[in-house]
Amino acid sequence: MHKKKSEDLKSLAGAHLSDHLTSRHTERTRALFNDSEELVKLAEKWKNVAPDKAQGHLFEQMEVLNFNYDALKKDSDLFARTTASMGLPTDPVDIIITRGKKTVREVQAKSCNSAARSVFALSQEKYDEMARLAPADQHEMIEKLLDQRIKAGTLKASDYEKTREHLQKSLSHENVSSTGTNYEQSLAATDAKIAETISDQVKLKSALTDMHKSGQQAGQLGAIISGSTSVITSSYDFYKGTKSIGETLSSITIDAAKGYATGYTVTAMSKGITHGTSHFLGQSASKALTRSNAPIAIAAGVVAASKSIASFIKGDIDEEKLLDEISHTAITSTASFYYGALGQVAIPIPVVGAMVGASIGYFVGHMLHQSSLIALGESQIVKEAKLRRLAIEEMCLSLIPQIRNQRIAFEAQLKKHFNERETEFHIAFMQLDSSLEDWSPNGFVSGLEKINLQFGKTLQFKTFEEFDDFMQTNEAFEF
Template identity: 30%
Template sequence: GRRMQKKKKSKEDKSTKKLKIDTAISGITNAGMAEDILLHGAAGKEHMVAYEGFDHETGTALKRGLKDISKSKVNPQYKEQNLKQQAGFSAEVKETARENADRILKKDATRKVRTDDIGRVNDPLYDHVEVDANGNIIPGSGSQMKFVGKNPKECLDKLMSGKYKKYRDANVAMEVPSDFYDGVCREIDKNVADLNKQVEAAKRQGKMAVAKQKQAQIDDLKRTRQNLRKSRVSQADAMEARKNPRLSTAKDIHRLSHDAGVNAAKYGAGIGGTISGLKNMIEVVRGNKSPLEGLKDTALTTGKAAGSAYVTAYGSTAAIAAMRNASQSFVRTLSRTNLPAQVVSTAVTSADTIWQWMNGRITGAECLQEMGKNGFAISSSAAYATAGQLLIPIPVVGGLVGGMVGYSLASACYGALMAALKEAKLAREERIRIERECEEAIADIRQYRQEINEIADRHLAEYRNTFDAAFSDMKISMGIGDIDGFMAGANTITRKLGGETKFDSFEEFDRLMNDPEPFKF
């Protein structure tokens, strides 16, 4: 019976230590990627504004959001025409959201706005203008969106028609569907090449008026080419935003969440691999694991850390995107904190606990208790990881120390709360077990401290030996009046620390001092 209990306890100890490492990695990753996640969440919020048609943070309303545009009436007799026109409006809103989301990620304070949304409804020249951080319109930033034609050739034909002459004459930047842009550019180059041949032919025939007319068309095409812009929206994107704005919005937030997840996965893999590598190196040195086992465990932990970081960052970004445009100010305030990441982290970390309960390995009460402990520990781990990195500005080390301290303190506090509730029923055996575990924890701490000291001693031994020998030589040289010997000892220390020496003997020093040229150390 005792052997079974001892075996069970050993498994529990390993599980607890593993959880501490996983939680520390999670805390460090959340702290390290907090800004990136918040930025991607803020970018996602732009798509929520585009969908809802209202920015709850600034209290400003759009002329029409994607949801309202999707409710526009359609005449059955002109269904295709109506949908295409309405999709053009959706494209303007979608273009604004995507452009501003990208600027947020680049930390660019300027924004792109629809003229309709700033009171310039049906502006004669511009669909969009850009504003600075103070909301002032940036001169020369106006642009017009033209989602016209069924293909690039038809699109160019319409752009060059008399209907759009006012835009060409005013040198207005014209944005065309992203899937049309390259094709329109090719059509322009082809038309210019054909017209050049016609100009040469007209000149040879002496038809100067015709040549002048063709040259004017060439100049018009070239000016259009120069003012052509590639939209961030395709024809299919625009139509999807018109017909299914919820799906369109979800796709954009998914892309941002995925990008944040990939960034976090890379970061998490680096942190997880470093921590696990150090941990397994110690285990290999102790003889508790073979090198192959250590490598396998490191690879497994690294992969798990990357996956966990991806899920956490993805979920946090999506949550922040929605929370940032919530109607309740309290929810919007929470979206600017690390709370969303902590909630997702808790869910990810608790997945293993839930799996154990589903497989009958732990009871329902134990499952709830462990989940509560995990959630509390993760919150503190993330906070302490940030604090630790600030107090110990060494990459990974500060975060690791802080994360571990946060986890340990949180676990201790949670354990104290649980103990207070059960104090009346706590048996003598339970108290003995807790005391024994505390003693083992202290022993572990002492062991790790000893190992760290040994590592430091080995690392610094080379420098210590060099310094001792150099100081000894300097002392002897001073005793016998050997100036050159004293300099050689001092120069040995300088070179060991990566410095450069200016002289190696008193003669060189004297020559340097008498040199009229100034010198710098």
């Protein structure tokens, strides 16, 4: 259990850190969800307008949607928005591309039912240095028409030259591009059902991209954490002579690979939970869930439970051990979620508060499980008590008349004993919660001491000062 506890703690800490490091992917994906929903709103808003007129609004939004998805894939900080979505429907600029708060590109977009009309609509003097964007399937014809009119020297030749200079086949800037939208695609999107289908497809692609890219970064972090820990422990084993150089290198490699796999899976799953909640319950519910660190706790718990199930299937553990490990995972995950949220409130520093709270919650959950105060199903202690009871009953069958009175008295004392312990536990846990709210280390240690006393044990340190003094000595720490 000690090794498993260490792995679970590393997984939990790595998940919190990875979630913070990949938050930009998640925020950009949330923005893409908003872009997708805007497409559906536009289709609904313009449903009573002739499709060939309404499609221009859908064209702009589809270009923005595809541009922002490409930016997500390439981890670019560029972001596009239509001015209409910003409450500026009459602005000469149709689309702006920003980097942070700075606008780096202004775009005029026109989607007409013919290349000639698109050329005329785009070639207005007021559009000046803006990029010009038209349906991708009209691009070649628009280029030919512009070249012809410029060569012919028409009155609008200078406007055509500006259009030709700034013409784009797709919404693009630097290495990010929308890949282009055809007239028929924007026309089809005026149907609300088709717009909703496109929206769902983009949401799914965006969520999967975030899960993969965030998972990759988390996997790399997990490999570094697990690999570094393994280097220390394996090198020490090599120094003692319990491992050969080959075994040492193999152990480090395997631990790093496990760290990558666990980091990738936990983070990818937590992102999936976040975006799934956003799709089905809305952005507000998703953000509230993310702030509470629930997706991380759930994902870490699922991964830990999956490892236990895999071990059971391979025959490494029996059914009783499987139930015990799943029980441990469920309790520690719940405690980590609760104390992680509390820690973030108590220590309003990004990542730090959540990690400290989650770690404390893990130890509290571990303690609850080990004490059998809380468990899923019957704990080992309860099972052993049942066996002892059966043995005692068999021994007493021949002495039933004499045992009956003794048993009644014994049960009364037993009930009183456990009632008293329950009260002590309740007081101790109230003290633990109170100490976390007041950020009182000595109060927390005092609460743990009360719990230990119920099992006939005592803590090595009674105050934080004693622990601090010990840490300044050369004595070895004993678990």
